[in-house]
Amino acid sequence: MLFAHGFGCDQNMWRHVAPRFEDRFRVVLFDHVGAGGSDVRSYDPARYTSLSAYADDVLEICHELELHDVVFVGHSVSSMIGALAAVEEPGTFDKLVMVSPSPRYIDDDDYVGGFSESDITDLLDSLASNYLGWSSAMAPAIMGNADRPELGQELTESFCRTDPDIARQFASVTFLSDNRADLRRVTTPTLVLQCTNDAIAPIAVGEYVRDNLPDAQLVLLEATGHCPNLSAPEETASAIATFVRG
C-alpha cells in the first residue's frame, strides 16, 4: 500500500492510519518533493508545472521499489495524482483510494468546485503571509505533546522545512488543475471517501468523482473537515480496510 499526502503537509498525515495495514501489506510512505523530509534540490520549477510530474514521481517509486498490485491511497490532491499514475500504468495498481478528492476546485459553468480564481489568489497571499511569519520566527511553541516531545519537534521541523516557493507553486498547480476528463480513463477500482462539511471538497464533488469514474464507490464519512486521516483515523482506516478486503 502506497500512501500519498496532500498539499500543505507531509507523510505524517498518515501516522494514525497507515500502521493499521502493516500486518497485511507492505506499507510505503513518502513526501512529495518540497514537502517534509524530501530533498528540495530535486525540485525543478520547470518540471513541476502540472500534477503529471507528481504522478511520474509516484510511478518512479513503484518501479524503484518494484511494487506491484499497489493499493494507492491518496489524500486531497494526491487522489488525482494517483488517478493520473493509474491511467499511465494501469497494470501497476490494484486499487485506488481517494480521500477527500476534487478533480477541479474552481467553478466552471454548471460544475461547482467551490472556489473562484480570486479565492486561489487569496490562498497564495495567505501562504506568503504565513511563510513570512514562519521564516522570521522559527521557534514555534510545542504544546500539547508533553508526553511525547520528540513528536512535536519532528513535526514542527518538517512543517517549517516546507520551501515557500515550492509550496506556492504546488498550491497553484493543485488548485488551478482540472482533472475532470482524466477520471473517465481510470480503469482501476476506486474507493472515494468524502467527509461531511469539507470546506475544500464538498459532497457534490465526491459524487461527481464517483459518477465519472468507471468503477467507483463513494463512502460518506461521519468525520468533518478535509483531513479525516487526522480527525477520524479509525473511521477512515475501517472504510479503507473494508474496501481492500472486498
Added chain:
Amino acid sequence: MGEADAAELSSEEARDAFHDALLDDDPTALYDRAPCGYVSTLPDGTIIKANATFLTLTGYERRDLVGRRTFAALLTAGGRIFHETHYAPMLQMQGSARAIALDIVCADGTRLPVLVNAVLERSGDGQPAVVRTAVFDATDRREYERELLGAKQRAEASEAHAVALARTLQQTLIPPTPPTIPGLDVAAAYRPAADGSEVGGDFYDIFEVATGDWVVAIGDVQGKGVGAAVVTALARHTIRAAAVNQSDPSAILSTLNTVLLHDDTDRLCTVTLIRLRESGGTWSATASCGGHPAPLLTRAGAAPRPLSAPGTVLGVLPTIATTDTGATLRPGDSIVLYTDGVTEARRAGEFFGEERLVQVITSTAGAASDTAAALLDEVIRFQAGHPRDDIAVVAIAVPQAQGRA
C-alpha cells in the same frame, strides 16, 4: 497568584494593587474584555463561545455565531483552504498553532487581518474536546508585512536581473564557442568564480587578422563586476585593433599598456598573446607575456614547457619589458594558455600548482577539447565544486594527420 505569592511582592503599594486587581478583575471581565478576541470551538469547528472583544472586532452578534458558524466559515475562501490544509492538521498533530495569519470576513463584509494562536484541549480519554483560539487584530502589522514582502520580491527580482545582466555581459566578453581555425584544433573553457552572478575579470579572445594569421589572447583584469568588465572590453578591443597594424605580440601589449595608462582606470591587467601564422601548411607561434603565466608548449611525446619568458604587468609603468618567443609547430604539438585561477586554485592551504597542470596536459595531449575540459573539471573538483577565482583555459593542438592546408 495566591496569598503566598502576594506576600512576596516587594512594596506595600504593589500588595495593595494586587488585592485591588483581584477584586476588580472578575473572571467574566477578564475573559470578555481581554485585549484580544477569544473563540472556543468544538473539534469540528463549530463556535461555542466568543468574547466581547471578538464580537467588537468582527461586528457579529453572539447569536449569529454560537452554535451556528464554524471558525473556518468566517475566513476568506483562500484562508479556508489554508485553514484546512495547514492550520487544522497542525492543531491536530501538534496540539497547538501559533501566529497564523488569516483574514476574517466581518459582519459588514470587510476583511480583518488577524493573527491567531490556538490550543487543542483533549478530554480524559485523549479525544479532542475543544479548540481555544486567541485572535489579534493585525491590520497594521499585515500592512507592514505586505510592504516587506513587496520589498523582498522587488529585491529578488532586481537580483535576478543583475545576474542576467552579468551573464549577458560575460557572454560578450567570452566567446561562447571559440572560432574554428582551419588546420588547428582549438578549444576553450571558462568558469566564473562562485555562482557566476558577478562578471569575472578573466577573458580570452581568438580572432583572425588575415588568412592564416590569427591572434589568441588570454588575460586577467584585476577585480570583478562592472568596473572590471569595462576594462576587459577595453583590453579586448585594443588588442583587436592593434593586431591589424602591429605584427609582434610585444608591440600589441605595449599599445595596450599605453591605452590602459591613459584610461581612467587603476586596474592592473595581465595578458598573454600568441600570434599564429600558417605558411606552406606549417603553423608557427609567437608568444609574449605581459605579467601573465606563460603558455605551455607540449611537443609530441615530450613534457610541457613554457613557450615564452615572463614580462611586465600592464597598466602600471609607462614602458614594459616583454619578449617575443617563436616556435614552429609540428603535428602532435599543443599549446595551453591559462589564467592563475588554474594554478592558484587553493584547497586547505595547498595550490593546484603547475605539477597538476602539467599532469592534466600530458594525459590529454593532442586533443584540445579534452585538455580544456579536463583542466576545468580538475580545478573545480580540486576546490570541491566552488572555485573562488575565475578559471579560463585555451588549448590549441596541431592534428597528427595534418594532410590538408
